Amino acid sequence: MSLQNRIIPYFLDDSIRDVVIVFPGGGYSYTSPREAKVVCEAFHKQGFHGAVFEYRNELLTYPSLLQEGLGLLETFVNDQRIQRVFLLGFSAGGHYALLLSIHTKIKHQGLILAYPVVSSKEAIRHDHSFHMLLGDQMDEYIEECSLEDANFEHHPPVFLWHTMDDSVVNVENSFVLVDSLRSYQVPVELHIFESGPHGLSLATRDVAFEHLDPVEFEKKHQHVSKWLDLAVSWLKRQ
Secondary structure, three states: OOOOOEEEEEOOOOOOEEEEEEEOOOOOOOOOHHHOHHHHHHHHOOOOEEEEEEOOOOOOOOOHHHHHHHHHHHHHOOOOOEEEEEEEEEOHHHHHHHHHHHHOOOOOOEEEEEOOOOOOOOOOOOHHHHHHHHHHHHHHHOOOOOHHHOOOOOOOOEEEEEEOOOOOOOOHHHHHHHHHHHHOOOOEEEEEEOOOOOOOOOOOHHHOOOOOOHHHHHHHHHHHHOHHHHHHHHHHHO
16 A cells, blocks of 8 residues: 555546535554445445545654645645535544644635544543654644644534444543534534444445344444435535
């Protein structure tokens, strides 16, 4: 695998369409394949172009990762096949997508976050993600990377979902973000599912955890799989 961080396009065809740029999770250690191309293919069925941001081939730390991402994003969205731009981030990928969304100068129409890492506050933060993002610069940048404290003035609408009993990334990450977005009057749609483990991705058999039977995985988590239809409906209203 190339060590170069990059955005890989998965265009549905050569038509001009809206694109969903996917930021897989992986605790800022890697980008999970369960939250990558397979997600783009799900959006293909809804008429969207897709792309995957592989941002951990080279393990850059903040703020270098931010600056690289802003440049890659700006270059990618110049493709003539792209109409409107939406970002979709899972877990730590949600943190990165939100970070870029806050700082980018490109015009994007919305942000979808799935069980995102948001806060660096000790009580609710996902420690591993911030250690991987900041390395030996934890003390210098830890507060700066608590994204619920960001300036969301003029930020585009946000769609957000989480499960209440997520034992890896505390659901409070989503709650504090929603509170902040509301304080800036950013339109936000929030869906909280009663139960489901962290990292469900599409919650279909195609993304079942390796140690589980795919059919049983899908059956158990089908209530969460509805998030995609809800998100598509939200995208079409933007």
